[in-house]
Amino acid sequence: MLLLAAMVVVPLGALTYLGVRVVRQHEVLARHQVRALLVDRLREVDTSVRRFMDERERELLRVAAxxxxxxxxxxxxxxxxxxxxxxxxxxxxxxxxxxxxxxxxxxxxxxxxxxxxxxxxxxxxxxxxxxxxxxxxxxxxxxxxxxxxxxxxxxxxxxxxxxxxxxxxxxxxxxxxDLIARLPATAVEGPEAGRTPSRVILADEGGTPVYQWGAYEPAAGETARATVPLSPPLAAWSLRDYSPESALPTGLGDTLTFNLGAALLAVALALLGLAFYLFRMRAREMRVAAQRVSFVNQVSHELKTPLTNIRLYAELLAEELDVDPDFPEGPQGLDDPRGSDDPDAVASAAAARHLKVITGESQRLSRLIANVLTFARGQEGRLTVTPRPRVLDDVVRAVRAAFAPSLDQAGVQVHLELAAAREVQVDADAVEQILANLLSNVEKYARAGGEVRIATQQAGDTSTVRVADHGPGIPAAAREDVFLPFRRLSDKLSDGVAGTGIGLDIARQLARLHGGDLRLTDAERGACFVLTLHTPPHPGEPTP
Amino acid sequence: MHTLPRPLALLVVAVVALGACALPSRASAQHVTVQAGLDHGTLPADTKQTAYLRVALQGQQGGEAAARPPMNVAIVIDKSGSMSGKKIEYAKAAARAALDRLGPQDIVSLVAYDSTVEVLVPATRASDRKTILRGIARLRPGGMTALFAGTSKGAAEVRKFKDARTIDRVILLSDGQANIGPQSPGALAELGASLRREGIGVTTIGMGLDYNEDLMVALARKSGGNHFFVEDPSQLASLFREGFGGLASIVAQEAVVKVTFAEGVRPVRALGVDADIIGQTLTATLAQVYGGEREQVMVEIEVSPRAGGTTHPIARVEVSYHDVATHAVDRVETSVAASFSSDAAAVERSLDRDVMIAVVERLAEDKSRLAVELRDQGKIEEARALLRKNRTFLDFEGDRLGSKRLQKLGAQNEQDAESLQDPSRWNRARKAIRERNNAPDYDGVNF
Missing domain, CATH: 3.30.450 (Beta-Lactamase)
Known part of the structure; x- marks a missing residue:
């Protein structure tokens, strides 16, 4: 909004400044022109005086001769x-x-x-x-x-x-x-009377007015707008024009000021229109994204039940086949069934491997759906956390276990440095979702780093989880932006990476609901997210 | 204003009765009667003496209104701030009253001035009443007092229709001090003289008690017009009505009186009129002669001693004037002689009472003028003494000559003497004196 305001105000200000300068210059010019006009008018009077003096000269010459x-x-x-x-x-x-x-x-x-x-x-x-x-x-x-x-x-x-x-x-x-008889009188009717009043004074050699005409009454001490000496032999006498300030160039200036005002208004309207258009564009983008979420939200509800069934039956099938779907790559070398001689065993190993894929993918889909549903609840203000007594390290381990297949496949080593073994009040689902989003990002964006380090700490009522990868990192300027919904960093990064762009937003929302925060901190290399949580101790267990 | 009645009949009777011994000579033309004579037709013998010569131009009374020359008048009204309120309304009423006295052949314009001049009605035939009344209605009071410019613009309007037949006048009405443009009595006198040369007279009317009477008098006098003091503006309309009547009665304009004095007679000064004296010749120009009114040129002369029983020429008088009815220049010539006698009674018998009254009046005016000067210098006591002396002089001469006019003038001098102390009374009295001392002895009101 501020940007939009600046978009309108700044150019408008600049235009106004320029416009006012133009008007000023025009006024100065107009004043000069008016002065020249006044001087011309006085010269005309002088010309008639000169003509009169020439007549007198001829007349007196005849007398003299x-x-x-x-x-x-x-x-x-x-x-x-x-x-x-x-x-x-x-x-x-x-x-x-x-x-x-x-x-x-x-x-x-x-x-x-x-x-x-x-x-x-x-x-x-x-x-x-x-x-x-x-x-x-x-x-x-x-x-x-x-x-x-x-x-x-x-x-x-x-x-x-x-x-x-x-x-x-x-x-x-x-x-x-005789001069007075020749010079104009103050007009009482006719075209002159309607004009802007002015006063012309004929002053003698001492500057004393000897005759004057015009309806305008100059104030005491007012300076003349134009002064013209009479032609010889009356060069010691002068004609002076007095006019009211308002009557002179402002007549032109007013029009100009009006035009300027109109132009500025037009520009302002155009800028406002443009700003409004851009604002609408952006609002529509937001609306489209929200609609996307909303659609996914609705679809997710529909997907949730069949997905749960798929996972349930996949796990049942794993039991029947006697494979642990959570540990797909056991030391038996299951991923290389050709190493076995037993055809049954070979078939079983292939089935187990396929089942692991099904399980992993359905888990991923579950997380995605969970994210969308959480985001939707956040949008509607219905997002809550419900802390229960749990050990944070257990939660971290569970998440790590859930991500093990995909991270292994991405070639990312996971190092755990766990130091939060106390049982505290914590919402395990929320923490799981937060960590899942962080690890999902590592899998998507930081697999080139080859490792991720997860460290936990506990001090007083606060528990901290640090997730640091060795990926390309996030520029300091964009550190806050990544937490905004539908925001992904450069195209380069997002190239070929799918996602809704809401993971970090809901992760932070959850962390804050949990009395903590999720921040991105300085790291020597890669990105380092720090999750803090308010975790009061379990009521039954005293704080050490 | 002079309201003293002075029946013409009395004058004529006196002139006729004294004619035989005073040796007056008369010449009559169609519309102006010229009469020249001395205060005493018989002068004391064997002494160098001062005597007074009068040339009187009597305008014929009444006449054919249809034959009256067209009037060409600019009414110039002061609309400075001080005129606001009732004064401006009275001025408008006066302008309308003037319009009523004008005929269809007359030309009138209306000029108003404050800091600047507005020509409310440019020179227009008086028959176009609508335009003129609309112009009068537009009269609104404003700023300062550009009296010089207002008068000049009024003259400019008069010039538009001026020709040899028209009677050309600027009627200037002001209630204040000129403060834009030339504003000294001297400058306005020069303006008056300049307009006079063109044949445009300026009649000035000072209204209220705040105008500059010296300026208004100087302008009127030098232009050949008259000056009026109107303290109460409600009298303006009737003054205009009468004044325009006087203007309409004019029978002659530009009357040039040229007096060539005989040897042994030295012209000393002219009394009450401007005249040029070069050597033995005196020239005075009278702007106009009103019908039924008399213009006079009075000259103080010094006569060399002559033997008793002799008669000597005193002066030859040539008068030329422009007869406004016939558009002709009429010329009248007459001469004046005096007999000399050692008999004081004979001298006394030869008194021309009418001339003497005029002489006394002019001499009293001189003293009155001097008294005003003294008062202006703050010499109140001297001024009072002079006015009282003047009163005594006028009383004495009034009794001797049996002139109510002189007696009344004496009483006025007494009043003036009493007005000297209080500034506001003096202000009023001064305006009345200036008006009185600068008006010819008219019976009516003549613009």
């Missing part, structure tokens, strides 16, 4: 055709020609002289004209001239001809008012 020479004519011109214009005229040496210094002047004319003192008192306009003549800006005979007065930038448009320089003032306030 038409300014007459005589004071009275100039005054008439400025109250008539060019009403409202304020004009300063200087000659190329810097003398003021108009307003007439030293002659009677109107208040407006005096004010003009006052605020442009730095211009006509110095050399500013002449310098501009010289720049035009000497090549710094060749061919230029007119231009804007900015000067500071009354706390802000003011502009003059100057135009030079051969004799004089005419400068027409562009009042800062009038300019601003």
């Amino acid at each position: 038409a300014v007459p020479t005589k004071t009275d004519d100039i005054r008439a011109y400025l109250t008539g055709a060019a009403a409202g214009a304020e004009v300063l005229v200087v000659d190329l040496d810097g003398h003021v020609l108009h307003p007439p210094l030293g002659a009677p002047m109107s208040g407006a004319e005096r004010d003009l002289l006052d605020r442009t003192r730095t211009i006509w008192d110095g050399d500013a306009l002449q310098a501009e004209v010289r720049n035009g003549r000497t090549g710094e800006r060749p061919g230029v005979d007119h231009g804007w001239y900015g000067y500071f007065h009354g706390g802000g930038l003011n502009l003059l448009l100057w135009r030079a001809d051969g004799e004089r320089i005419v400068a027409v003032e562009l009042s800062r306030i009038a300019l601003l008012s």
Whole structure:
């Protein structure tokens, strides 16, 4: 289950991480694009301002070109055709020609002289004209001239001809008012009104907002998302765009996040489906194996009775023939009947040998059936042990005797080191079944080792049986796996070896029911199973 | 607001009665009567003296409503946070009242401003009432006060339909201090002057007690419009109704008064109007002449000593104005002369009472203006002394000239003197003074 969870969670996590990174990058990109868009929008505004300034330039140039020479004519011109214009005229040496210094002047004319003192008192306009003549800006005979007065930038448009320089003032306030008239207002209806609100601020040279539009109200201290200076001659002024954080790239990001979420969900579903499929596969395998056991279980019940009869009659037949079916290879050389001269004896010896095979095979089948039935009881939770007073060594000897024919045939020598001669409470059937399974494994898998060593010990309430073979052994990593049902090790080992794969499972179950355990321990070579059993002494016999 | 009744009949009678000896000269054109004269037609002989010349432009009363030129008006309403509540509702009512006074040929736009400007109704024929009323209904109070921008946008709307025949006005309603964009009285005065050059007047209405009267007065004055102080916003609608009536009565625009003074006469200053004095020539431009109302250009002059029994020319007066009914530029010329006499009684007899009243009023306004300056500098005692002196002066002249108007003005100066100490009373009084000192002597309400 953990593996399955990891199968879903890990790839999903990795995908999420990558997805989030993609969204982040996309957001950064989108932010850049939006900023570029905002800058473009501000540039458009600047373009319309520039167009307006160009118009004003042409207009004022026309005014400047038409300014007459005589004071009275100039005054008439400025109250008539060019009403409202304020004009300063200087000659190329810097003398003021108009307003007439030293002659009677109107208040407006005096004010003009006052605020442009730095211009006509110095050399500013002449310098501009010289720049035009000497090549710094060749061919230029007119231009804007900015000067500071009354706390802000003011502009003059100057135009030079051969004799004089005419400068027409562009009042800062009038300019601003005209600009405001041109610039957008906050939209109240139409397509603009429905858009994401933003605020554009026109800031003067001191950074003070002089005009703004847009429904968005930026917080105090909020930084502009885009700033674009106006084109000259208003380059000291700037346009700034403010928009709410949420209105910008997240619009794109949201879609992306949604897409990512959808993709992740799809992948998660696919992975879950896959995991579920694998889980089902495995469950079916388990079910098939269990069915196999269940089938065998049912069949075993049916087989048990005829098998018992077969064994019974085989033993009866052995008595009639006067052979001991448990000791098939006596010193008489029964397995070589041709060594005898007596035809009867020869026939009898052959019959005895055949009978031994029948007996051995029926015993094997009995064990198999016993295993299946035990396993089935274990599955159903009905497995129990019933200890009775017995000597453990006797049980071991009996098992050894039962396996002698098949082990001999497999060429496996059995060495017994028995030291459990006390009578204790032990379930002999369970111990027999455990040992039978261990020896059956030796016969199946470890016959190449050529020997098996069975040692018993007793200490206090615990009895120990050690079964060590000299076979190929079991890798340390697989030591626990062998106890799982339907588990056999490598194909190499199981090749050609029949079995249900439940022997060690029921052996361990029985050992644990008996208050002990069955473990596989380290051994120099081969496999070494250690069976421990809780064996309290027989109530009648005191513990030594 | 000036509500002093000053029957026209009285003026005419006075002028006619004094005409013979005061040597006034009159010239009449179709819709504007121009009259020029001195405070005394006979001046004392053999002394250098100060005298006052008045050029009065009297608009013809009433007239054919059908012939009235189209009005082209932007109503600009402050919708800053301070306008919330009843004030904005009164402003809406005022806008609707204005709409009632407009005819189908008139153009109106509605601009509202707080931190930014919204053009709620772009310049539209007044006959499209539905659109306009919907725009008025959209008026909702918001943030700061971008007064400069609001006025500029209003002017932009006016420009759309402006032509030689239209009467172009921005009606600005504000209850607060401008705090976005240019916000000094000087800057707004410059804006007014700039709009004036285009022929767009700005009528400013200060509402409540929190607006900047200097700024509102400067903007109105320099643009050729008028300023009104409305403490109680519930009076807005009736003010608009009357004001639009005044606007509709305009008979002439851009009246240029050019006075060329004779030798021995030096123009010192113009009283109550902006005028350019260059050498012997004075030029003043009056933005408009309302029907039934009088515009005046008052000039203080210095006259060189002359021998008794002689008559000398004082000035030649040329007036040109744009007649809004005929779309023609009318020109009127007249001249003013004075006789000189050593007989004090003859001098006294030659008094033009009406001119003298106007002169006294202008002089009193000057003192009142100075008193406001003193109070602004914290010199309360000096301001009070000046206002009391002004009161005495007005009482004296009122009695001498038999002018109730001057007497009432005297009483007002007394009230102003009493208001100096308490800041909130002074705030109200200052707004009233600024309104009074900057309004021509109209009988009605003229936007």
